[in-house]
């Protein structure tokens with residue numbers, strides 16, 4: 764039997780982070796779908812906003828991949844769920860994005876609990892950036908949902924979006 768490789772983080776946390784790579788890449792694809800939903804309606808700035816969000820999710824996945832590699836874990840890429848562009852409405856699309864962001868926040872909170880329970884301070888430290896990021900992600904998605912639900916014309920609302928189209 765080969766000697767087990769000693770890694771720097773708890774194996775329980777490593778398992779969860781491994782799964783999170785899939786969740787982040789799933790979010791990447793879901794945001795591509797939302798961006799495309801808007802692009803199909805010529806709402807190019809809304810599309811750009813969600814494509815930019817998609818790029819951030821891929822960056823989140825890679826941040827975890829780099830960390831797992833740095834601490835000596837083997838990384839595998841899981842299958843990611845299909846993402847349809849068939850949303851009922853713009854509000855439906857943005858509401859789903861907000862729901863995912865809330866779910867991801869819970870996933871990181873669960874990982875932080877595991878890290879503390881395992882006395883894994885390296886892992887706990889790594890998770891701080893994501894916990895902070897999720898506060899921002901949930902907050903900005905709440906604002907976009909409020910904007911869409913305000914009933915404003917979505918073409919006019921593009922002037923209020925902070926993104927390069």
Ligand SMILES: [Fe+2]
Nearest residue numbers: 787790820823
């Ligand atoms: Fe993310």
Ligand SMILES: [Fe+2]
Nearest residue numbers: 790820864900
């Ligand atoms: Fe996100």
